[in-house]
Amino acid sequence: MFYCPDVMSDKRQRARVQGSWAKPLPKQPRPAGVVPNTEHCQIAIPAPASWGIRPQATCGNFEFHQPSKPNREVPPEKVIDQAGVYEISHGPSGVSRLQLLPGFLPAQEADWMFSKLLAELPWSQKTNIRQGEAYMEPRLTCWFGELPYTYARSTMAANTKWHPLLLTLCEAIAKVSGRHFNSLLCNLYRDGHDSIGWHSDDEASLGAKPTIASLSLGDTRVFSLRKQPPPEENGDYTYVERIRVPLGHGTLLLMEGATQDDWQHQVAKEYHDRGPRINLTFRSIHPEPEGHRPGTKLRFTAKQE
Ligand SMILES: O=C(O)CCC(=O)C(=O)O
Structure with missing residues (x-):
């Protein structure tokens, strides 16, 4: 900021302060940071040197210095919507990988499977605990597996009675992924x-570097991922990488490697018309070590509904 005082403005200033044509104001000590230059201008030096502007010898002759702290840009969100294998990050925990298979189920097969599962699975609304408060999950779920599954401080009892269609799907997915799954969370x-x-x-019961196979039926919803911020960001996700994966009818998504260590995911609410959607997430659950609290996270990330 700089300004060029002239006689009139000096008079105006005196008038405003003390009444018409008052005596000149006594000379004020110069405020810190304001230096007269050789012409009629004064330069107010901004206090923090990091702003990058330095006083110059002559008025109107400024040199721009790049601020020492460059502006940070929020990375643009990436979209994955084509079939393929995507290494989404490489970090100390290893490679995080997504495999997308749109059309894993042909549309007609996906249609009748969706209707059957919607009508025949034992859907219910689970109550979770967050910060000591109970809340109802904003979706319906059911669980199939030899072992109970605990997350958000609430346990889904073991349920060994798999629907025959789910067993068929589990085998088909094991074949394409080369992985064995013993459990299934249906949303x-x-x-x-x-x-x-x-x-x-990343519950301990899923083991390290779990592969999760997610099959979608029904209306398309956006599956979003965001990278875990480094420790110096203190849990601030503002500048992290983000990916959106639209998951349509009959699409299979595999999350592999370090994806559960280094990324979070969500399906956000959408405020325009969306029809029902079923998502089947096949997992492998292991008994938790003796003395381990069920449902404990490998890191402390709870679902935020
Ligand atoms: O509905 C989806 O696509 C995601 C489900 C999910 O994140 C989960 O069951 O943990």
Whole structure:
């Protein structure tokens, strides 16, 4: 900021302060940071040197210095919507990998499977605990597996009675992924207002570097991922990388490697018309070590609904 006082403005200033044509103001000590230059201008030196502007010898002759702290840009969100294998990050925990297979189920097969599972699975609304408060999940779920599954301080009892269609799907997915799954969490999003908050599937019972196979049926919803921020960001996700993966009818998504260590995922609410959607997430659950609290996270990321 700089300004050029002249006689008139000096008079105006005196008038405003003390009445018409008052005596000149006594000379004020110069405020810190204001230096007269050789012409009629004064330069107010901004206090922090990091702003990058330095006083110059003559008025109107400024040199721009790049601020020492460059502006940070929020990385643009990436979109994955084509079939393929994507290494989304390489970090100390290893490679995080997504495999997307749109059309894993042909549309007609996906249609009748969706209707059957919607009608025949034992859907219910689970109550979770967050910060000591109970809340209902904004979606319906059911669980199949030899072992109970605990997350968000609430346990889904073991349920060994698999629907025959789910057993067929589990085998088909094991074949394409080369992985064995012993458990399945089913989610039913009744409309766009149902959702699942940011979380990682990193409960100790899933073991290290779990592969999660996610099959979608029904209306398309956006599956979003965001990278875990480095420790110096203190849990601030503002500048992290983000990816969106639209998951349509019959699409299979595999999350592999360090994805659950280094990324979180969610299906956010959508406020325009969305029809029902079923998501089946096949996992492998292991008994938790003796003395280990069920449902404990490998890191402390709880689902935020
Ligand atoms: O509905 C989806 O696509 C994601 C489900 C999910 O994140 C989960 O079950 O942990």
